[in-house]
Amino acid sequence: MNPKPASDATESQRIVERARDVIPGGAQTGLRAQAYDTGDVAFERAKGATLTTVDDEQYTDYHLGFGPIILGHAHDSVDDAARRAIDGGVLYGAGTAPLEVEVAERLVETLPSVEQVNFCNSGSEATYHAIRLARAATGSEKILKFEGCYHGWHDYVDVSVYPPEEGLGEQYPESAGMLRSAVENTLVVPFNDSAAVEAVFREHGDDLAGVILEPVPHSVGCLLPDHDFLQHLRELTDDADVPLIFDEVITGFRHSPHGAQGEFGITPDLTCVAKALGNGYPVAAVGGREDLLSQAGGDNKSGVVISGTYSGNLPGLAAARETIDTIVEEDVQNHVTDLGDEYRAGLRDLLTDHGIEGRVVGHRSIFSLQFGVTGEPKNYEDVLGLDEGTFREFAAGMRERGHFFTPNPYKRHHLSFAHGEEQLEAYLDDADAVLATL
Numbered sequence: 077m078n079p080k081p082a083s084d085a086t087e088s089q090r091i092v093e094r095a096r097d098v099i100p101g102g103a104q105t106g107l108r109a110q111a112y113d114t115g116d117v118a119f120e121r122a123k124g125a126t127l128t129t130v131d132d133e134q135y136t137d138y139h140l141g142f143g144p145i146i147l148g149h150a151h152d153s154v155d156d157a158a159r160r161a162i163d164g165g166v167l168y169g170a171g172t173a174p175l176e177v178e179v180a181e182r183l184v185e186t187l188p189s190v191e192q193v194n195f196c197n198s199g200s201e202a203t204y205h206a207i208r209l210a211r212a213a214t215g216s217e218k219i220l221k222f223e224g225c226y227h228g229w230h231d232y233v234d235v236s237v238y239p240p241e242e243g244l245g246e247q248y249p250e251s252a253g254m255l256r257s258a259v260e261n262t263l264v265v266p267f268n269d270s271a272a273v274e275a276v277f278r279e280h281g282d283d284l285a286g287v288i289l290e291p292v293p294h295s296v297g298c299l300l301p302d303h304d305f306l307q308h309l310r311e312l313t314d315d316a317d318v319p320l321i322f323d324e325v326i327t328g329f330r331h332s333p334h335g336a337q338g339e340f341g342i343t344p345d346l347t348c349v350a351k352a353l354g355n356g357y358p359v360a361a362v363g364g365r366e367d368l369l370s371q372a373g374g375d376n377k378s379g380v381v382i383s384g385t386y387s388g389n390l391p392g393l394a395a396a397r398e399t400i401d402t403i404v405e406e407d408v409q410n411h412v413t414d415l416g417d418e419y420r421a422g423l424r425d426l427l428t429d430h431g432i433e434g435r436v437v438g439h440r441s442i443f444s445l446q447f448g449v450t451g452e453p454k455n456y457e458d459v460l461g462l463d464e465g466t467f468r469e470f471a472a473g474m475r476e477r478g479h480f481f482t483p484n485p486y487k488r489h490h491l492s493f494a495h496g497e498e499q500l501e502a503y504l505d506d507a508d509a510v511l512a513t514l
């Protein structure tokens with residue numbers, strides 16, 4: 077048992093102390109527990125851009141649940157749609173529900189690569205399914221991924237996401253307990269490095285089942301892809317008949333309803349979407365070329381098994397349909413992109429004014445402030461040298477002033493349709509004050 081909290085402890089501290097007894101680390105994931113680096117916190121409400129703790133402290137939320145909340149927390153029309161779905165029963169688990177068809181049709185309409193879709197509940201499931209489809213189609217086992225890209229927690233891909241410097245260029249398992257053969261079959265090269273990709277194709281071309289990437293790797297803040305790099309990947313994979321998999325779990329519906337594939341004009345063979353697809357509801361999908369997806373359509377004896385009791389649950393799908401429609405009809409991306417530009421420009425000016433070494437990276441509604449590093453990062457190695465301690469101090473100072481984001485310096489701020497000029501002004505004023513103390 078942990079020691080009893082002091083009698084003057086806040087309600088947040090009491091709850092986190094209780095949590096530490098019954099939940100490993102006191103939070104559902106190690107990344108969530110990092111919020112405690114700036115003080116134990118238990119949230120119990122969220123609306124629009126505001127997150128409220130059990131002690132009734134309010135924060136402007138830049139974490140947004142690690143990115144799904146694109147329209148704002150507890151969005152009225154999304155929640156109404158989910159409630160209506162709940163009234164009709166949350167899960168049938170047999171046959172087809174009309175909502176499945178409606179959301180699948182929207183994905184086919186908006187995402188250039190998508191001809192058919194299977195639903196699931198998380199990004200990790202989507203990347204797992206995509207890789208299984210790719211392995212089945214090619215009869216090969218090896219997957220190529222990029223350092224700094226995260227594709228979920230499963231053994232196929234949880235390799236070299238945040239390797240330490242001495243692990244660069246290695247197949248670095250991110251977790252204890254992973255299957256050695258899975259790690260060995262996951263090849264890794266630096267992002268934006270076409271020569272390294274070519275070398276893998278020369279050495280392993282016949283054994284490659286797929287190439288998977290975040291088209292804009294946001295798992296390490298933001299690495300922007302060189303257009304030539306994406307183009308080259310497309311050509312190499314086409315020539316070798318190896319499926320190209322875009323993990324658009326962050327970029328899909330947050331950056332554009334057409335995904336990064338629409339934005340950069342590169343069409344992959346398979347696409348994974350989750351997060352902003354449902355504005356926070358658990359809904360995800362793997363989509364892509366019909367010949368690849370249809371491997372999952374037959375009886376489970378001859379084809380690919382894609383399964384899941386909760387796949388296609390009705391509240392998730394109802395939320396997805398309403399989120400997609402709202403994003404498209406209300407031109408959400410223009411709002412969050414313009415706002416993102418203002419935050420980035422404001423923060424850059426502040427770094428200059430305060431003479432602090434650092435950079436502001438990001439794309440559209442996402443940005444990260446990275447201390448101690450300059451220049452545009454092209455790959456994971458370019459992010460490695462950032463000053464973690466200063467970012468944590470910044471995060472703590474901002475939290476004291478009512479702005480919440482994870483103190484993990486490799487992560488990112490997100491904006492939603494509920495954020496606007498009021499939040500921008502308050503953030504920049506307070507960032508000015510906090511940067512002056514660093």
Ligand SMILES: Cc1ncc(COP(=O)(O)O)c(C=O)c1O
Nearest residue numbers: 198199200226227228323325326
């Ligand atoms: C790019 C990317 N892919 C996959 C995942 C895994 O998604 P989930 O956490 O829903 O399993 C994440 C989660 O952060 C992600 O950022």
